Structures are given as C-alpha cells and as structure tokens.
Amino acid sequence: MPELLVIDGLEVAYRTRRGTIPALDGVRLTVRSGQAVALVGESGSGKSTTAHAVLGLLPRGGRIVRGSITFAGRDLTRLSERGWRAVRGREVALVPQDPGVALNPVRRVGDQVAEALVVHGLATRRAAPSEAVDLLARAGIADPRLRARQYPHELSGGLRQRALIAAALAGRPKLIIADEPTSALDVTVQCRILDYLGELAARDNLALLLITHDLGVAADRADEIVVLSRGRVAERAPARELLAAPTHAYTRQLLAAAPSLADYSPRPPREGGPVLVEVSGLRKRFGSITAVDGVSFSLRRGQTLALVGESGSGKSTTARLLLRLETPSAGTVQFDGQNITTLTGEPLRRLRRRMQLVYQNPYAALNPKMTVADIVTEPLRAFGLGGRSDAAGLLDQVALPATLAGRKPAELSGGQRQRVAIARALALRPDLLVCDEPVSALDVSVQARILELLVRLQEELGLTYLVISHDLAVVRQIADHVGVMRHGALVEYGTADQVFSRPGHDYTRELLAAIPGASAPPRPDHSAASNS
DSSP states (O other): OOEEEEEEEEEEEEEETTEEEEEEEEEEEEEETTOEEEEEOOTTSSHHHHHHHHTTOOOTTEEEEEEEEEETTEEGGGOOHHHHHHHBTTTEEEEOSOHHHHSOTTSOHHHHHHHHHHHTTSSOTTTHHHHHHHHHHHTTOSSHHHHHHSOGGGSOHHHHHHHHHHHHHTTOOSEEEEESTTTTSOHHHHHHHHHHHHHHHHHHTOEEEEEESOHHHHHHHOSEEEEEETTEEEEEEEHHHHHHSOOSHHHHHHHHHOGGGSOOOOOOOOOOOSEEEEEEEEEEEETTEEEEEEEEEEEETTOEEEEEOOTTSSHHHHHHHHTTSSOOSEEEEEETTEEOTTOOHHHHHHHHTTEEEEOSOHHHHSOTTSOHHHHHHHHHHHTTSOOGGGHHHHHHHTTOOGGGTTOOGGGSOHHHHHHHHHHHHHTTOOSEEEEESTTTTSOHHHHHHHHHHHHHHHHHHOOEEEEEESOHHHHHHHOSEEEEEETTEEEEEEEHHHHHHSOOSHHHHHHHHTSTTTTOOOOOOOHHHHHO
16 A cells, blocks of 8 residues: 655744743654544654644644655645645545534535535535535435435534535545544444444545544544654554554553443442432433323432433433433432432532532533632532631542642543542532543543542541543443343443443444454453563
8 A cells, every 4th residue: 555644853942931842742643545544542642743734734833843754755844824725625625523612503514515615626615505405315314415404403413414524525535634534423423434434445545544542442443553752752563453452651651541441341230228219210201292101210428329321311310300300201219218309408518418410511510710629619608518718628538739729620631620520519418429521521541540539538537439421432341230221221231341241232232342442452461561
C-alpha cells in the first residue's frame, strides 16, 4: 500500500500569556491508503493537536516549530490558505467528536451536507440537495429524504454522527480523520458507526486516522496503533502485536485501565444488609410516551445495582423517580421501609439528605463561579450542618489535597472535578448514592481511578450505589446485580455473574458483543513490569 500521510519529526507549540508551551515533540507516523491507524492517548497527550496540524486548523497561538506533514507527496506545512482550501475537506476530511456541537441546530441536516458540496465546488446549489440525500444514504442512513428535512435535535446521536460522516464524504476524500467519533455514543451505536467507517475505508480504499483514548476501540478497529504520551510517540506497532506484547510502561498503564480489555473474573455479590430500596411496578409517562414501564427491583444496603441500556431505555428516568426528582405515573418506591412515592414538603426535604446524585458531566454539574470549598460544603450549609471549615475533610475523603479548596472548576482536571462532585454528594453522609454515567466523560485511566475510589468509599462508609451506565465494561467491575433496560422495561435482572456469563435476553447479548476489544488477543500479565 502506498504511503498517503507521513508525519516526520513534528513539533508544535502554543504561545500563551505564561510563555510557550510545547504540545508535540518529534511525532512520527505514517498512514497508507486503505489502512486504519489509531492514535491513542489520554487528554493532553497531543492526539487532537496532531489531527488539527494535519488539517491546518491549529487554534490561535498554535504553530508548527519544525518537522513536516506530507500528504500524497505534498508538504502541507508550506501550503497557503488558498492551497489548504483545495486539500481540507476535498482530500482530507474530519469527522469531529460531538455531533451536537458540530451540526448547526437551526439548519436542516440535508442543507448542511449540501453546503459541503457547494463549498468544494462539487455541485451547484440546485443539484446539491439531491446529492446530499445520496450522501446520507451512502452514510448508512435509512429514509435519507426524511432525515435530510429534519433538524439535528430530531435525530438520535448515531444518526447525527452519520450525518457528519456524510458531510465528510462530500469532498470524496482520500483520508478521513475521525477524532473520538463515538465517545459520546452508546456501545451498540458506537459499534455500528465504527463498523461503517471500516467498511467505507475498505470499499473506497480510504485511509483512516482514528483518534481515541480507548485502547479497546483501537484494538478492534486499527491495523496499527500509535501511542502518544505528553506529545511524544511512546510506542507504535501493529495492533495485535502491541496489545499482546506492549513494550512501554505507559502503554501497559493504558491497557490495565481500559475497562473493555480488563480481565473479568465473576464474583458473587456482596452479602449486603437489609433491603434499602424497593421499587415495584414503576411507570412514568410523558404525554403519549411511556418512558418507564412496570420496573421492579430491590437494592440491599452496601450493595451496587447497575441499570444498563442505550439512550432512551428509561434508566435515568428510573433513577430520577427513585430520587423523587420525578413523580411516577404508577407504582411505588419504598426507601428504608417507608413509601416515599407521594412525599412532599419537609418530609421530602429530609429524604434528600439520605439520597444523593453524582452526574455524568462533572464540569456541567459544578458552579463555575464557586470555589471548590464552597461547592463541597454547600449541602452542609443548606441543612445547617456545617460550613467552609469542613472542606478539607471532605476533600481528603476523595483523595484530593486541601490546597485545591480555593480553586474553581475550570482550574481542575476532569478527574479532579468528578472527585469534587463525589465529595459534595458525600457531604451529608447519605445512605444511597446514585451515579448517573459517572465516568463516561473521562479518559480510561481516570475512569479506573474514579471507579477504584467509589469501591473504596463503599467499603469504608457502607454506601449503597445505584449506577446508571450504557457501558457494560465499566459495570462489570463494580456491580453486584445488573438490570438491563430497553424501551422502558427491565428485560433482564440478576447477579453480575449471571448477566455477564449466562445472559438470557438477546438484547443483553447484543450489548455484551458490542463491548470494544472483544477481538483483542489475550494479554500477558505485565503487572510486575508496571510496578517496577
């Protein structure tokens, strides 16, 4: 296969008020026609900077210090803006991470795909709409004429991502750069999108540069993996070779942290105490839509129940009903022997002390104008149980230094922000912690540390967890019992061992099959090397 993209000794730096910050240091990689290369690393490793440099889209302050980027024999670092217009979108296309941000919410999907055709001079304004429908069909969207007339909010996450792929295909590119294209999607949708990108590359002999933090995804989808750490290439090798015998400590660290590649040893559920939560026949309707349909389960003190399923399955609505943030249309919720289904006023306020919620996105969940100390002690002040002086103890509980107390959320990493959110949830010493996708917005190594923290806190404080997740690879690390939800109903329920080892429902088997890394080769034990 001929070399299509060659990055040689690339160095990139950003000019800031605090001086020049190096971002890439001597990066080298090659992508050939028809080949899929995965660029893997944590946030800040330089993955997206590499992609932006290839596209000539470095943000303000970013510049290439030295090195070359050669595409089809041309040095892209020497292109004028006019020259870039002939390459960007035409020969090299980008599929960005978040379709909710990348698509214009007030323009129809078909118009946005058609615009890409017109901008690249590949269709007239009159012909572009019908050609956009063809591109949507080529991207695997059923009923493309209907979807072309819809707005982004009317499409599911998977369909929005396919619309972005259609826009990327408009220029008939030779290379597609997919920057975390599925990190915001359910595992089954992720699987279908990545399947499609692979089929597309094979069918049209396209090259694919896949940017991801998840080695499980890379293991399934890439011919070669390049591991970036702090702007440098730590390791590169064919995918199966790298996974079977990684040579760099950082690669071994990423492998150990990837939930989908972790060795799974079924364990019996913890014994637990008396029943804390009893949900019976729970239903919730929003107009003509039934979001939760006859859900029943129980949860004992000290145990973890995970509700899993795709977006729209009803799992988060079930959690909100349990927390009494929504009122059920039918059914009951018993908490510690008390029927809380119709509680209002002061009794409901007192109940809030015993049930707390940890949200999916730690940045959105924290007030950006408040300091860490004020955030974690806000519940104490609300109930007259303490104040700012309690911040150090709460931070210590989640392994954060007291020196962070005066900082604001924007000054923290994603993992630190999630620890702050957990500290705030624990401030009132609740009996039940509901964790709604608590690690899905984090890098896999940060995910691993947050999951370890949750397990430790449960053991030390006797907490009971209800975990909401679409990721069975995460769930199998922490759950005693698993409930699988689909279309508002609980289609399977049992111990983690039963659900993972002997699934009884086709949908559960589909979720298990979609876990990234299922085809990865067995990995030797590198723990001794990692600890040395």
